[in-house]
Amino acid sequence: MNNEKVLITGGLGFIGSNLAIRLVEMGAHVTLVDSLIPEYGGNLYNIAPIEKMARINISDVRDTHSMRYLVQDHDYLFNLAGQTSHMDSMQDPYIDLEINCRAQLSILEACKKYNQNIKIVFASTRQIYGKPDYLPVDEKHLLRPTDVNGINKMAGEWYHILYNNTYGIRASALRLTNTYGPRMRVKDARQTFLGIWIKKIIEDKPFELWGGDQLRDFNYVDDVVDALILTASKEEANGKVFNLGGREIVNLRQLAELLVSVNREGKYELKEFPSDRKRIDIGDYYADGSLIEAELGWTAKTDLKTGLSKTLMYYRENMSFYS
Numbered sequence: 001m002n003n004e005k006v007l008i009t010g011g012l013g014f015i016g017s018n019l020a021i022r023l024v025e026m027g028a029h030v031t032l033v034d035s036l037i038p039e040y041g042g043n044l045y046n047i048a049p050i051e052k053m054a055r056i057n058i059s060d061v062r063d064t065h066s067m068r069y070l071v072q073d074h075d076y077l078f079n080l081a082g083q084t085s086h087m088d089s090m091q092d093p094y095i096d097l098e099i100n101c102r103a104q105l106s107i108l109e110a111c112k113k114y115n116q117n118i119k120i121v122f123a124s125t126r127q128i129y130g131k132p133d134y135l136p137v138d139e140k141h142l143l144r145p146t147d148v149n150g151i152n153k154m155a156g157e158w159y160h161i162l163y164n165n166t167y168g169i170r171a172s173a174l175r176l177t178n179t180y181g182p183r184m185r186v187k188d189a190r191q192t193f194l195g196i197w198i199k200k201i202i203e204d205k206p207f208e209l210w211g212g213d214q215l216r217d218f219n220y221v222d223d224v225v226d227a228l229i230l231t232a233s234k235e236e237a238n239g240k241v242f243n244l245g246g247r248e249i250v251n252l253r254q255l256a257e258l259l260v261s262v263n264r265e266g267k268y269e270l271k272e273f274p275s276d277r278k279r280i281d282i283g284d285y286y287a288d289g290s291l292i293e294a295e296l297g298w299t300a301k302t303d304l305k306t307g308l309s310k311t312l313m314y315y316r317e318n319m320s321f322y323s
């Protein structure tokens with residue numbers, strides 16, 4: 001990535017900013033596009049370590065004029081901008097449609113017209129599988145989302161693959177599972193329930209565990225950054241979709257216990273799963289990550305205990321910028 005020109009949509013968000021920091025360290029010229037809509041994960045403090053080394057463009061991926069200009073003269077596009085809340089997508093389905101679906105198509109149209117040589121990596125999600133028919137879920141599993149967000153992300157993903165196959169605009173998609181780490185949104189549960197757990201435990205308040213039996217896998221953000229960069233750099237990834245799987249499979253009660261033990265103190269309260277969330281819940285999920293391991297050589301390196309401990313350390317020092 002040394003000297004490469006890289007554009008990151010959603011670059012002030014959780015994963016985008018961690019990626020930007022790594023790319024700057026690698027010698028890339030990085031431009032970040034972000035709308036900084038307050039309900040989403042964008043935060044200028046996220047890029048404090050590289051503030052003077054990256055270009056920041058506060059614009060919205062729905063703005064076709066901005067995107068037309070921004071995609072030009074870049075070697076890589078990490079396309080991470082998104083509305084991430086499943087509940088918000090049910091309450092305001094049209095905003096989710098505009099950002100996660102329509103804007104994705106117009107970004108690809110801008111690439112088709114103004115920069116056909118760009119290589120794109122799209123951040124997709126495990127949400128598009130819906131309630132799994134079998135576990136672990138591999139890439140051949142039927143796509144049957146349980147919420148509006150899943151449907152729009154699915155369309156966004158497939159537009160990328162379509163433009164790769166039809167127009168030769170190189171694109172790959174990674175289906176991310178629950179990702180956590182420094183710079184995640186912890187103000188509320190819009191990005192992930194783990195965010196609010198971390199905030200509460202640091203503030204010495206009990207956090208709420210809903211249900212508790214659901215199985216999940218998790219990725220520490222540095223591992224996801226590795227996967228994004230690796231995928232961008234491998235031609236054999238073009239036109240392909242890969243799951244990212246976590247190293248450990250845990251139920252949410254085990255995760256809560258682990259968080260309390262890593263923090264050395266803390267309490268949680270067991271609650272019934274709220275009915276509005278239950279309607280769109282996917283039940284148990286964990287990914288089969290063997291395809292990306294076999295084809296690109298990526299596996300998650302960070303175990304949950306290490307990842308949670310690094311995350312807690314970050315928020316103990318920086319919570320005032322995230323509350």
Ligand SMILES: NC(=O)c1ccc[n+]([C@@H]2O[C@H](COP(=O)([O-])OP(=O)(O)OC[C@H]3O[C@@H](n4cnc5c(N)ncnc54)[C@H](O)[C@@H]3O)[C@@H](O)[C@H]2O)c1
Nearest residue numbers: 010013014015035040041042060061081082123125176179
């Ligand atoms: N974090 C996870 O666990 C997870 C899991 C699966 C998929 N993903 C995907 O990864 C991507 C990044 O997620 P994240 O966790 O970093 O979330 P995030 O909310 O921190 O980052 C998304 C960023 O996109 C920006 N954004 C949203 N709408 C925009 C718009 N219209 N124009 C410009 N910028 C806009 C937000 O301001 C935010 O900074 C998303 O596309 C998400 O769907 C994340």
